[in-house]
Amino acid sequence: MRVWLITVGEPLPTDGENERLLRIxxxxxxxxxxxxxxxxxxxxxxxxxxxxxxxxxxxxxxNDHYKINLLHSIAYYKNVSFRRIINHYGxxxxxxxxxxxxxxxxxxxxxLPTLExxxxxxxxxxxxxxxxxxxxxxxxxxxxxxxxxxxxxxxVKLLLFPMFRTVRAVCSGATAIVGNNxxxxxxxxxxxxRVRTNLDRDFPMGYSLxxxxxxAILEAERFWLKHxxxxxxxxxxxxYFGVFSRQRELETVVEAAQKLQKQNRPIRFVLCGNGDxxxxxxxxxxxxxxxxxxxxxxxDDIWTLMRMSSVGLAPYPSNKxxxxxxxxxxxxxxxxxxxxxxxxxxxLKDLLSACNCGVTYENGNSDELASILISLYDxxxxxxxxxxxxxxxxxxxxxxxxxxxxxxSYLEEVCANYRK
Numbered sequence: 560m561r562v563w564l565i566t567v568g569e570p571l572p573t574d575g576e577n578e579r580l581l582r583i584x585x586x587x588x589x590x591x592x593x594x595x596x597x598x599x600x601x602x603x604x605x606x607x608x609x610x611x612x613x614x615x616x617x618x619x620x621x622n623d624h625y626k627i628n629l630l631h632s633i634a635y636y637k638n639v640s641f642r643r644i645i646n647h648y649g650x651x652x653x654x655x656x657x658x659x660x661x662x663x664x665x666x667x668x669x670x671l672p673t674l675e676x677x678x679x680x681x682x683x684x685x686x687x688x689x690x691x692x693x694x695x696x697x698x699x700x701x702x703x704x705x706x707x708x709x710x711x712x713x714x715v716k717l718l719l720f721p722m723f724r725t726v727r728a729v730c731s732g733a734t735a736i737v738g739n740n741x742x743x744x745x746x747x748x749x750x751x752x753r754v755r756t757n758l759d760r761d762f763p764m765g766y767s768l769x770x771x772x773x774x775a776i777l778e779a780e781r782f783w784l785k786h787x788x789x790x791x792x793x794x795x796x797x798x799y800f801g802v803f804s805r806q807r808e809l810e811t812v813v814e815a816a817q818k819l820q821k822q823n824r825p826i827r828f829v830l831c832g833n834g835d836x837x838x839x840x841x842x843x844x845x846x847x848x849x850x851x852x853x854x855x856x857x858x859d860d861i862w863t864l865m866r867m868s869s870v871g872l873a874p875y876p877s878n879k880x881x882x883x884x885x886x887x888x889x890x891x892x893x894x895x896x897x898x899x900x901x902x903x904x905x906x907l908k909d910l911l912s913a914c915n916c917g918v919t920y921e922n923g924n925s926d927e928l929a930s931i932l933i934s935l936y937d938x939x940x941x942x943x944x945x946x947x948x949x950x951x952x953x954x955x956x957x958x959x960x961x962x963x964x965x966x967x968s969y970l971e972e973v974c975a976n977y978r979k
Contacts, residue, residue, distance in 0.1 A: 560974055561596040561662065565669040565680050566694075567650060568606040571599075571627060573619050577775075577857030581887055582694075582739075583670065585767050589963040591625045598661060600676075602650050603629040607802075607833070608855065609636050616653060628661070630654060637835050638804055651675035658683055665974045667691045668737075671747070672699045674725045681732035690977040692970070693730065695738035695747045700726060702880045706805070726750050735973060737966075739764050740906060742883030758973060764887050765962030766894045766953070771859040779863035786853045788829060788867065795826045795936045796868040797900065800861055801888055803834035808874040808902055813844045814925035819932065820849050826932050828872075829864060831856045865895035869942060870917075870935060873901035877922050882906065893953040898945035900931055916949040 566583040580588070587597045603613045617629045632649025635642035654676060669680040671693050684691035700722035707715040716723070727750050730736065735758035736747035748755045771779070780790060788796070803809060809830065816828045828850045830840070837852070844850040856864070865871070871892030875881045882905025889907055892899050899917030901907055902924075911917035918935070920927040935942050 560590075560666065560971060561598075561664045562590055562970060563598050563600060563661075563664040563667040563680075565600045565654070565667060565676050567602040567604075567670075567673060567676065569601070570607070571601065571612075572621055573627065574605070574612070575857070577859050579858035579861060580767070582696075582764055583668075585765060585959050586668075586963045586966060587625060589960070590967055591622065593967060594624065595967070597625045598664065599625075599627045600654055600658075601627060601629055602646070603631045604634055604646060609833075610634070616657070628657065630657070638802075639835075647673045647675045651679045655679045655682070663687055664689055666970050666977075668694055668970065670694045670696050671726075671729070672697055674699055674722060674729065677729040677733075678725055681729050684734070685732060690734040690973050691732070692735045692737055692973060693733040693747060695736060695743040698743070698746055698880045701746075702878070705878050705880070727752070734977065735759055737762060737969075739886075740884055742906075758976065760969060762962055762966050762969070763885060763957055764890050765959035766887070766890045766957055767959035768894050769858070769862075771862055775859040776863055779859045782856075782860055783853075783864060783867065786829075786851055788827075788851065788864070790867050794867075795932075796864075797826065797828050797870050797872050797932060798864055798868040798897075799828070799830045799832070799872040799874070800856070800891070801832045803830075803832060803837040803840055805836065806876065808876055808922060809836075809840050810843065811902065811923055811925045811928060812872060812874050813840060813847065813850065815928040815932065816844065816847045816850045818925060818929045820847055822929075822933075824933060824936065826936055827851065829853065829868070830872075831861070831864070861891075862895070865892065865897055868895075868897060870900045870932070871895075871897040873899055873903055873907065875901070875903040875907075877902070877904040885910070890953070890957045893949045893957060896946040896950040896953075898935070898942060898949055900928070900935075902928075910952075914948050914952045916945050916952055 564583050569581045569583050570578045590597050603611050616631050620626045630650045630653035632646045635646050667680055669677050671677045681691050700719045704712050704715050730747045730751035736744050738744045738761050741761045744759050744761050748759055819826050831853055833855050873889050885906050889899050901919050902922045908919040918931050
């Protein structure tokens with residue numbers, strides 16, 4: 560089976576040996592391991608680091624069965640910006656022009672967003688009679704409407720009318736809709752204005768537990784020691800990995816850190832990543848000796864820090880895009896046996912409660928967050944039970960080898976059904 564994967568914004572295997580691969584990166588590796596051919600269409604622009612990998616369209620070969628087509632467009636420096644819109648259109652235009660030069664695939668899996676690439680992919684599929692599966696990852700453009708003040712939402716919806724028209728077209732033009740949860744699949748099917756079929760399915764985010772070699776672990780421990788994190792201190796560490804943007808409630812985390820510092824509680828916050836609002840949070844926490852901002856960190860550093868930590872933080876706003884969703888981050892915490900302290904209602908809250916592997920605080924309530932962390936610090940036996948439950952939940956539902964093997968079987972089924 561020859562598979563095209565169309566996704567921007569994820570790390571690539573060519574980004575470095577210490578790069579942590581996400582959904583499409585892991586799926587690609589498992590496809591190749593089963594002797595399928597993979598072409599991954601993506602952007603030259605590294606969304607996380609806000610810089611170009613290459614300054615022109617570039618084809619890279621990972622191995623005999625796997626290559627990556629990187630499409631060049633302009634850079635952008637803020638996630639919400641006009642330049643990002645231009646980038647998306649530029650990448651989609653390049654795909655429309657260059658896809659005709661590649662050998663036709665048997666199936667296409669295209670992530671939504673971006674809408675522009677989804678539109679180009681479904682147009683290609685219709686023209687070439689190739690099945691296209693949309694993998695719904697974020698609820699664009701509904702997400703942007705929800706971010707606006709209530710009084711302005713009607714205007715934003717009117718302003719984004721072209722995007723709503725596009726999402727209806729791409730969902731109705733796709734062969735099938737998948738997502739990492741049932742609600743996202745239903746959302747896509749509803750925009751397609753049809754009933755759900757047996758090919759519209761949900762596959763959770765899987766996480767591959769790759770253990771670094773001993774030298775890599777030692778190097779990571781030295782890295783953390785430079786940042787003042789010593790594994791021998793047996794500290795209570797609350798870790799976070801991700802972006803610093805309006806889509807995270809990190810003000811609440813910093814406020815909780817300020818309150819815990821005043822109480823002389825030995826709880827430290829290690830907040831990893833970058834983003835538009837990083838400098839804002841750094842300034843907010845400038846007097847907090849219990850908050851560390853190490854910047855963007857690699858796979859081995861993440862693996863090591865999680866095993867030095869006591870809890871993982873999931874400070875998400877409880878909006879529609881998240882309450883029905885289970886993102887990469889909580890699953891990554893579970894893989895390390897980390898209890899999750901989260902502000903997110905909905906699916907994640909229900910899961911943490913049902914499996915007793917985490918605690919949920921009210922959005923924006925720094926007093927409650929501080930109180931929860933104090934309670935877990937004061938009750939190590941409770942923390943141990945939650946840690947054991949977190950590991951068990953990961954093994955049951957989110958092991959990448961299980962998730963993506965099922966996804967590959969599904970893509971094979973889509974191909975078989977399409978040829979009938």
